Amino acid sequence: MLDANRSGTATASPRAAATGLAVPAAVLTPPLPRPGAVARCRRALGSPHARLSLLFALLAGAGAAVLVFEPQRLLTHGWPPQLGGLAAAVVFTLAYGLCTVAFVPRPLLNLAAGALFGSQLGLTTALAGTVLGAGVAFGLGRVLGQDALRPLLRGRWLRAADGQLSRHGFRSMLAARLFPGVPFWAANYCAAVSRMRWWPFLLATALGSIPNTAAYAVAGARASAPTSPAFLIAMASIAAPALAGAVIAWRKRHHLRSRQAPAGSAAPPSPATGPRARGNDRS
Template sequence: MPRLTPPLGRLPLTPRVRLALLAVLLAAAAGSLLLWSPQQLFTHGFTALVPGPWAGPAFAALFALSTLAFVPKPLLNAAAGALFGIHQGLALAVAGTTAGALLAFGLGRGLGREALRPLLRTKVLAALDRRLTHQGFRSVLLLRIVPGVPFAAANYAAAFSGVRPLPFVLATAVGVIPGTAAYVVAGASAASPGSPAFLLSAALIAATGLLSAVSLWRRFRGRGRPSDATG
């Protein structure tokens, strides 16, 4: 008698099913924070829990997974500086950030892109898609450097567009260095809040926050102008 249904492992996953799976995975990652606290893990003897040569790679891997759970990246960057110092901490934070971005990119590209492609027909999203597709490195670099762009949003925006993986990874690794360095230095020098390193990093963080606030204010103000003019 012929088999009427394919084996479970060969069942086709429609775009909507894959998108739903992506949503479930991200929700589970975020919900996992109810079971463990990255802040406690990173601040209470992390290097004592992991053997010396493996502490750095383990931290970078946990850093990457934590970004998928939407753990605030400033917290992770500061922990890198506090645990490993400025130079090693910066290298590990950039590596963890890039790995986390690549994981999110892979999930978004594999599970969500096909289902969300019809949304790119709108004028604004289609323009963003063209820019990311044809100017991948430059566009992703700007998303990483410009203050106020959420890390996860940039990852999935790139994944749903046509940008290639290599430009995405390279632009991410380069673009996150300035902001990451500020928090790593702050974490490394937190024990000496009066030191020049801490004061400089705090000033850079404050300036970034101010630029983000100004950017958001200008964006909302720009949206309000057309309605004011027509009223």
């Protein structure tokens, strides 16, 4: 509304002025820019399934590299002559760790460590390579695979393994390393997908791998004398944990089957309560 002042001019009232100056907030707020192609690609590559695909690609590349370079030739051709001493041990440790990530069996690598460096240095390099390879596999599985694989843990056995590793990580991994039954790479990636922490995993791997690694290193160092007491003791140390692991796995499986029996299933009739016994009672 217009108010007349003393000079005769008309002025707008404060309410009208406020109403006239009010601008919608949508006009003042600029539209948000749409994400560009780079941002969309970054978001797609950062998704859990994209990271899982990258993990599979890395593992496939590592396996192909093993098939091309054939690290098992170390047992037959020996170590390159230009490498020796501490440099050879460091290079072998790095190669050992990468080979375990690429699914090369650890017994083969442990035998090569003993044959190339002897019992003591072979055990040291093999253990260092074991911890290195386990740490690399655990890190790859945790960063690239955990977010995509955890929603898939729906089976009874998968949930039981995940709960065991998440709640009792150290002792579960220690048992897996002491008794050879679970493949080395499988234990690494299962622990990575679970909620197990880094330090219990690495410590259990280091401690649990000592007996088996030492036995293989001694066997590799004394392979030229298969009738020597050291070689025979090493072979017995390899066979004993394998047999004990098989017995424990069989008993655990039998125990789990008995616990998973349906609660409503009727027990088989005993001789005293069977149909013949009931007929005798009626007579």
